Amino acid sequence: MLTQASSAPTVIRLHPNDDVIIATRQLMPGTRIDTEQLVVTGLIPPGHKVATRDIAKGETVKRYNQIIGVAREAIRRGQHVHVHNLGMSEFARDHAYGVDAHPTDYVEEPAHFMGIRRDDGRVATRNYIGILTSVNCSATVARAIADHFRRDVRPEALADFPNVDGVVALTHGLGCGIDTLGEGIAVLRRTLAGYAVHPNFASVLFVGLGCETNQIDGVLAAAGPAGSKAKLRSFTIQDSGGTRKTIERGIAMVKELLADANRVQRVPVPASHLCVGLQCGGSDGYSGISANPALGAAVDRLVRHGGTAILSETPEVYGAEHLLTRRAASQAVGDKLLARIQWWQDYCTRNGGALDNNPSAGNKAGGLTTILEKSLGAVAKGGTTNLVEVYEYAQPIDAKGFVFMDSPGYDPVSATGQVASGANLICFTTGRGSAYGCAPSPSLKLATNTALWERQEDDIDLNCGGVVDGTASIEELGEAIFQMMLDCASGTRSKSELHGYGQSEFVPWQVGVVT
Known part of the structure; x- marks a missing residue:
């Protein structure tokens, strides 16, 4: 659900049950948000969160109607919610295998591209x-x-x-x-x-x-x-x-x-021959509002036309994996996903790391606070259709529909695995800016906000910031992205191809011991 203050909103509320709203522009102290009947009590950067109620220390905080962390200290209504007062929290997930799975509504006349x-x-x-x-x-x-x-x-x-x-x-x-x-x-x-x-x-x-x-x-x-x-x-x-x-x-x-x-x-070949790797890099507070769900809408279209979409970056679905198991086509598929999460937890433990060492400095500057919040926005790239299979890194993809391939969250390593698995196109959302390409498969870049588009249009193929600005809908952009997939697959060169990206970005996952 997306409700906005006006056609050019000051803030965005994602769900009625949320404890925070998202600023669409810099908010000065004293700014009144009429839709929430609150007054901002501090400087709020674009893409960052504002508390909509008084939150006690130790209380969980929700965005997307999902837990994104726990209050480190008491947070007052109207205050900035970020790393200084919101921290990581562990909580039980209801994996509820398959409760949100549903038959795919395939189109009668699939789209084609020139392959x-x-x-x-x-x-x-x-x-x-x-x-x-x-x-x-x-x-x-x-x-x-x-x-x-x-x-x-x-x-x-x-x-x-x-x-x-x-x-x-x-x-x-x-x-x-x-x-x-x-x-x-x-x-x-x-x-x-x-x-x-x-x-x-x-x-x-x-x-x-x-x-x-x-x-x-x-x-x-x-x-x-x-x-x-x-x-x-x-x-x-x-x-x-x-x-x-x-x-x-x-x-x-x-x-x-x-x-x-x-x-x-x-x-001319049917769109069922498209296998699209889904990536997000340089995410920000708008990623889960604009570009990621817009890409998810395009993925839903692709799946209905018989194609395949690959979600990856396992550390960046951590905390949101229950949303995927609820869409699993079977418990066996859901168990495969949880097994990969467990592998990562063990992997981090034996190497002295942790899955909550995310988000990056750039992600935090853009408004993301915890890996839970980042993951909830990241899974939106996968749309709403059933999760039909889970693969290990670089395993050949042999299923049609929405699938998951295990990988690190580091984009070049993740996309390298997706292409090795068979992806013949990459769609890459970014909020902070990215200059990535992926030969031999073209890579399309999708901006989460208009400011990035205006600053780095040289590297970005489509602006999804209209969702934040109130000038475009998720469905409109989903249709535009799907058409862009078909056009790019037909030979239209992406921005990264025009710049010559793709060779240096080949980065296989180094998972073993080097002696």
Whole structure:
């Protein structure tokens, strides 16, 4: 529920039971809020919370009609509610498996986009040649091969291949000094295998050093039967005779592959072939009001059209996981999600960390106080349809509908896992500002507030601040985002693509011990 003071509201109340309202602009001491019949008693920055009642020390505080923390001290009506007087609290969640699950109302005539249909039936939204590395030792060579084909440096290199989006090198800092049978190498291989068979790559070169723990054969084995569908070539620096010869060999291989990659044509394909990774980074107090629920409305449309949406960032659903288990298609699905939460609690304990070390400094400056509050806003990206499956990091997504993939909250690591799982498009909401891209899958940026849009329009694809300003509705923006998904999947380049983002943002999750 969203009620506003006027078409250009001073504050936003999200639920009748809430103990706080959200300022849409800076409020000076003495500002009267007629809709709440209260007077502000201190300076309230935009996106921050104002108490709507007297709250005793130790009382829980609600936003979204959900607990976001406990009062550290007595809070008076009209006061600023933030880190100085609101803290983290533990409380029992009612997981109520499936009580909010309901049949999906699929559309009779699904939308289409102009996609690239591979020979084996897979559908791509982009057409790259990829250079992957098994180990950090081959990163420089991989980049040198890809740099030879950079359009901004050597436009003639791809002049005859207009249907090729580019040649990209995705390098990383891992691959050796790691247990050959441990969880770390399994996650790395699963990630690399997912990229090796991603439909957005027409073909892939795999470059290794030669003596690393993470042997290329092991990565290709992790790809399983899907590996036979992809066009893969592999070689090592040691077998090729050193750096210069390896770079020359790689360039020659790419030249051999370009003509075949350029033969693709875009054709109409159903929206069911869209697999969208959902991300939020640089969140603020408006994220759960504007961009996240607007993206959720677009996700509902995508699911009704037969597509797939992936929610991730497990530490940033902590405290709101009960909202997802209530939508679980079965108790087994709900239990999988809770098992991942438990894994994270154990992981933090054994590494001396805590799940409530969130939000970040930027999140707090934007009005978010506790991880509970942040998570409640983050899950809004997932819309309202059933949670049909839960996956581990970089596991191949084989279900249609709304799913969850376990990942850290750090955006590059999370999105890397989503693309490895099969995401061919990323939608990324931000309130503080983000400059992120994710080759080979395009990334769309959605601003939570108009001030950010006006300041950083160069990096943002759509402004969702109209919800805060009173000039747009969640449903209107949901429809606009869904259409933008279709357009981007059809080849319209996102802002991050225009800036050349995507190669350096490939960051596999380093979960294992490095020795």
